Amino acid sequence: MIAYALYFAFACFGLALLFNLWHLARAPGVNDRVLALDTMVINAIALLILYGVAEGTAVYFEASMLFAMVGFVSTVAYCKFMLRGDIIE
Amino acid sequence: MSLVLIAALPFIGALFPGLMIRAGRNACAMMTGSFTLLALILLLIEAPAVLQGEVIRNQISWIPSLGLHANFFLDGLGLLFAGMILGIGLLVILYARFYLYKTDPMGQFYTYLMLFQGAMVGIVLSDNILLLLIFWELTSLSSFLLIGYWKHLPEGRQGARMALAVTGGGGLALIGGMLLLGGIVGSYDMTVILQSRDVIQASPWYLPALLLILLGCFTKSAQFPFHFWLPHAMAAPTPVSAYLHSATMVKAGLFLMARLWPVLAGTDAWFYIVGITGLITMVLGAVIALFKDDLKALLAFSTVSHLGLITMLLGFGTAEAAVVAVFHIINHATFKAALFMTAGIVDHEAHTRDIKRLGGLRHLMPITFTIATIAALSMAGIPLLNGFLSKEMMLEEAAHTDIWVGIFATLGALFSVAYSFRFIAHTFLGPKRDDYPGHPHDPGFGLWAAPAFLAVLVVIIGILPQTVVGALVAATSGAVIQAELPYYSLQLWHGVTPALFMSIIAVVGGVLVLMSFRRMEGVWNALPRPEAKTIFDWIVEGIAGASRRLTDALHDGAISRYLMIFAATAVITGVVSFMGGTHAAGTHQLLPAGPMAIIGLLLLTVASLGVVLFHRNRLLSLVIISVNGLVISLGFVYLSAPDLALTQLTVEVVTIILLLLALNFLPKETPRESTMGRKWRDGIVSVAAGIAVGGLAYALMARDLAFQSISQFHLDQSYPGGGGTNVVNVILVDFRGYDTFGEIIVLGIAALAIYALTQTLLHGRASRRLMEIGKGIKRDGDRHPLMLVVATRVMMPIAVMVGVYIFLRGHNEPGGGFVAGLVVSIALLMQYMASGFAWAQARQRADYHAIIASGVLIAAATGVGAWFADRPFLTSAFGYFQIPPMDKFELATAMAFDLGVFLAVVGSVMLALASLSRLARRAGETVNDTPMDIDPSKTTEEAR
Numbered sequence A: 001m002i003a004y005a006l007y008f009a010f011a012c013f014g015l016a017l018l019f020n021l022w023h024l025a026r027a028p029g030v031n032d033r034v035l036a037l038d039t040m041v042i043n044a045i046a047l048l049i050l051y052g053v054a055e056g057t058a059v060y061f062e063a064s065m066l067f068a069m070v071g072f073v074s075t076v077a078y079c080k081f082m083l084r085g086d087i088i089e
Numbered sequence B: 001m002s003l004v005l006i007a008a009l010p011f012i013g014a015l016f017p018g019l020m021i022r023a024g025r026n027a028c029a030m031m032t033g034s035f036t037l038l039a040l041i042l043l044l045i046e047a048p049a050v051l052q053g054e055v056i057r058n059q060i061s062w063i064p065s066l067g068l069h070a071n072f073f074l075d076g077l078g079l080l081f082a083g084m085i086l087g088i089g090l091l092v093i094l095y096a097r098f099y100l101y102k103t104d105p106m107g108q109f110y111t112y113l114m115l116f117q118g119a120m121v122g123i124v125l126s127d128n129i130l131l132l133l134i135f136w137e138l139t140s141l142s143s144f145l146l147i148g149y150w151k152h153l154p155e156g157r158q159g160a161r162m163a164l165a166v167t168g169g170g171g172l173a174l175i176g177g178m179l180l181l182g183g184i185v186g187s188y189d190m191t192v193i194l195q196s197r198d199v200i201q202a203s204p205w206y207l208p209a210l211l212l213i214l215l216g217c218f219t220k221s222a223q224f225p226f227h228f229w230l231p232h233a234m235a236a237p238t239p240v241s242a243y244l245h246s247a248t249m250v251k252a253g254l255f256l257m258a259r260l261w262p263v264l265a266g267t268d269a270w271f272y273i274v275g276i277t278g279l280i281t282m283v284l285g286a287v288i289a290l291f292k293d294d295l296k297a298l299l300a301f302s303t304v305s306h307l308g309l310i311t312m313l314l315g316f317g318t319a320e321a322a323v324v325a326v327f328h329i330i331n332h333a334t335f336k337a338a339l340f341m342t343a344g345i346v347d348h349e350a351h352t353r354d355i356k357r358l359g360g361l362r363h364l365m366p367i368t369f370t371i372a373t374i375a376a377l378s379m380a381g382i383p384l385l386n387g388f389l390s391k392e393m394m395l396e397e398a399a400h401t402d403i404w405v406g407i408f409a410t411l412g413a414l415f416s417v418a419y420s421f422r423f424i425a426h427t428f429l430g431p432k433r434d435d436y437p438g439h440p441h442d443p444g445f446g447l448w449a450a451p452a453f454l455a456v457l458v459v460i461i462g463i464l465p466q467t468v469v470g471a472l473v474a475a476t477s478g479a480v481i482q483a484e485l486p487y488y489s490l491q492l493w494h495g496v497t498p499a500l501f502m503s504i505i506a507v508v509g510g511v512l513v514l515m516s517f518r519r520m521e522g523v524w525n526a527l528p529r530p531e532a533k534t535i536f537d538w539i540v541e542g543i544a545g546a547s548r549r550l551t552d553a554l555h556d557g558a559i560s561r562y563l564m565i566f567a568a569t570a571v572i573t574g575v576v577s578f579m580g581g582t583h584a585a586g587t588h589q590l591l592p593a594g595p596m597a598i599i600g601l602l603l604l605t606v607a608s609l610g611v612v613l614f615h616r617n618r619l620l621s622l623v624i625i626s627v628n629g630l631v632i633s634l635g636f637v638y639l640s641a642p643d644l645a646l647t648q649l650t651v652e653v654v655t656i657i658l659l660l661l662a663l664n665f666l667p668k669e670t671p672r673e674s675t676m677g678r679k680w681r682d683g684i685v686s687v688a689a690g691i692a693v694g695g696l697a698y699a700l701m702a703r704d705l706a707f708q709s710i711s712q713f714h715l716d717q718s719y720p721g722g723g724g725t726n727v728v729n730v731i732l733v734d735f736r737g738y739d740t741f742g743e744i745i746v747l748g749i750a751a752l753a754i755y756a757l758t759q760t761l762l763h764g765r766a767s768r769r770l771m772e773i774g775k776g777i778k779r780d781g782d783r784h785p786l787m788l789v790v791a792t793r794v795m796m797p798i799a800v801m802v803g804v805y806i807f808l809r810g811h812n813e814p815g816g817g818f819v820a821g822l823v824v825s826i827a828l829l830m831q832y833m834a835s836g837f838a839w840a841q842a843r844q845r846a847d848y849h850a851i852i853a854s855g856v857l858i859a860a861a862t863g864v865g866a867w868f869a870d871r872p873f874l875t876s877a878f879g880y881f882q883i884p885p886m887d888k889f890e891l892a893t894a895m896a897f898d899l900g901v902f903l904a905v906v907g908s909v910m911l912a913l914a915s916l917s918r919l920a921r922r923a924g925e926t927v928n929d930t931p932m933d934i935d936p937s938k939t940t941e942e943a944r
Helices: A002-026 A030-055 A059-084 B002-013 B017-023 B025-051 B076-099 B106-125 B129-147 B154-185 B190-194 B197-202 B206-220 B229-235 B238-247 B249-259 B268-290 B295-316 B319-350 B366-380 B386-401 B403-427 B445-463 B465-481 B498-515 B517-526 B532-554 B559-580 B595-614 B618-638 B642-663 B676-701 B711-722 B727-735 B737-761 B764-775 B786-809 B817-835 B837-842 B848-868 B893-922 B936-943
Strands: B056-058 B061-063 B072-074 B878-881 B889-892
Touching: A002 A030, A002 B595, A002 B618, A030 A059, A030 B618, A059 B618, A059 B642, A059 B786, A059 B817, B002 B025, B002 B056, B002 B072, B002 B106, B017 B025, B017 B106, B025 B056, B025 B072, B025 B076, B025 B106, B025 B465, B072 B076, B072 B106, B076 B106, B076 B238, B076 B249, B076 B319, B076 B445, B076 B465, B106 B129, B106 B238, B106 B249, B129 B154, B129 B190, B129 B229, B129 B238, B129 B249, B154 B190, B154 B197, B154 B206, B154 B229, B154 B532, B197 B206, B206 B249, B206 B268, B229 B238, B229 B295, B238 B249, B238 B295, B238 B319, B249 B295, B249 B319, B268 B295, B268 B403, B295 B319, B295 B386, B295 B403, B319 B366, B319 B386, B319 B445, B319 B465, B366 B386, B366 B403, B366 B445, B386 B403, B386 B445, B386 B498, B403 B498, B445 B465, B498 B517, B559 B676, B595 B618, B618 B642, B642 B727, B642 B817, B642 B893, B711 B727, B727 B737, B727 B893, B737 B764, B737 B848, B737 B893, B786 B817, B786 B893, B817 B837, B817 B893, B837 B893, B848 B893, B889 B893
Parallel strands: none
Antiparallel strands: B056 B072, B878 B889
16 A cells, blocks of 8 residues: 555645746746745655655655755755855845 | 984984074084084994995885885995085085174075085985985085075076086986986996996997986086086085085086996996996096186186086096096095185185175285195195196106197196186285275184184195095095906105196196186187077076967966867877777667656756856855756765765755855956857867766766676675775775875865965955945845844754764764765855854964864874884774773764864865855945844834
């Protein structure tokens, strides 16, 4: 049963990644593209966890934790850059 | 081991002058002199045995696989030269103490001098030609420092550069020649080479080896046509000239020719090349010397001439001539060092060396006059002085060789008499003048003691040659000839021989030439003469210009051009070699690609194309590059490389912050510069390079490697050898720890370079431009948003804990010092971003420079620790320990090493980022004391 759930989840997040890519390519400004990138990171975390579940190992869990911990830092940096120009004032 | 000590003492002595100068100039000179004296004493202890014909050897194996041994030996030749180098070295140290002006940095001088002395002693004692080459190069370098000692004089700098270019260039040729020689014999040991005469002279490589070795010797010993550097080296202080050009540097070439004489001499090639070069140099040098008005230039060309004389004698290839050469080496060293020193005294006291402005000094400087006269008469070859004996013997040999050689040798001797007499007559004789630039008078004892001692030697060798130097000449000649000594006699009167008549002709002719000097000088000045310096500068300029044009053609500062050339070359080379070989398809089965892999590939491809399309908008291309970074991290996970994934992920974040910081000061758009043609060209090259790399990767993955893969070894040895189950980490900190050690040092250097570069931006024009940049930016939103501040504060301990965790388990599970360092750096960076540079920096207690240094030092100390267990550098050890309530755990020295990596990474990343963000302050940003823009505790109060 869990196998089917995993397939479904993989398909959903894979599709989400493709939508992100579409937005990244077609969005009007840089802001939207940064958002697309940030969402991509979220989806990537999800995929990592799903992959860990599928493989039955905890190794990837840590990788996804690290993704979650530092992934947002670059988004913050992009935002500060667009708003203020200097990210460390 | 005394030979090693003799060679090492001057080098050890070179360490002290810089320190001892603080105790005064006398202490400095005495300390320096004591090392030379000690080496000289050690040498003299060995001397009796060597004079008996013994050869003393010390051997240390250095790099046996290269045939490089630190072998030293002392025979007669080595004894003579080492004695001259150390003996005259001691006199020069004494002389320099009183010669150098108050403003000259004496510590530096003695350090250079001792370095040079050590290198020279090394040359003459080496029993291994590779070792000899090392010392040879050291003399070129240290003489460069000595000649250019007066850095404020352009002549000094140019002279030093010329000497280095000529002797260093010759040194390169010598390396080639020596390697050929070693190749012919099959050994680099001098002793073995000296016994292989037949093998060497029968080899087809004899001539190339001979030419290259002679090129090295001729450049060093200033033989025609390389004689031009020596006069320009006269810009050095006189003690340097006295040392380098009488007994040491220029004699190195002669030494090597004498040393290799047994195996190289005796062939026609040797006779014609060495003999004729020597003859030309002798005559030419003597003629030019006569017309030089600068005392030191006169002596310089006379040195060139005498070196030519000795070279010619060696070139004759007969045992008798070799004996004379050896004898003249001794004599020349004594009188020429004395002459240089007296010229220095005249310069020191009269404030000029221009002969035209001198004259009549005998009344004012009687002591200097006496010393100079004795030495100069010896140089002229006047009886009762040592120069006469060897010159007479030289003329005898020349007369035996060929009638023309005899005539030219007499001519050389004639001019030698003329310039020696000119040196005396135009400087010291004649009426006293009243227009000297200074007030000439005899100097203190310290300055004339050294030349006086040498003058005494000149006289006693001249009167009692056999008693004083007979044994030394015999031992040295024996070492040069390596066979039964021929009959010769060192005595004043040889009877009525051709040489006697030649001598008389030379002396009488020399006096006549000097009497008609005014007229001859007019003719000489009217003659067109090639100016060596102009030609040299022209050649150097030409080579430099050609190199510059080549460099500019390859790399004109635009990275796109450089990359195009590099990629095109790589592709063409690859294609050519691919076409030249056979090709069979790979045998490995392809793995099926799942839907997730295809999505990842799609992301990667679209993002890469996106960068190409949007690359002018720099921020946007950075955003798109981040997609690539993300997918690659995921790819590493997918391909079972969690370590790489963690590293890639953290590096990605740090890189983006770094680039954004830099982008703040850069244009946001890349200007359009490329023409359509160039775009097509670059496009084609890049697509070809991409296809080539892709194809290569595919080809490698589709087949077995041609050689045994080392992966299995690492997998097998990781736990038993390195004590860790995480192979990647064990490789980094143990198997290839030395690489990692180098890498963290490079990382530290890179961070320091960023710091230094941005430091320069804080001043001058760049700084003013920075201030302009700050003005135009539109700023929205909060500087230090409350949300961000609070979130990062909460994140900080968690992130640091994760960092520590990743660090600790790194040896057995994915992680390690590198990733942990990046995670902690990101945690710190968040604080900088949230509360600003000034606020965060104020709370940063440890200096980032110190963190980098401590990281490198800890790693080094871990490596050194292995020495105490008698293991090579960086050998790791591990063991299992138990502290009662806890489980058994492992401790490995690799962990301390990893700690070094960790600290170096944290320090480097933070220093780089702090350096860049520091620039913003310059661009007119203000500083905040509070962590965030609003103070939540005061808001209500303020609202009222």
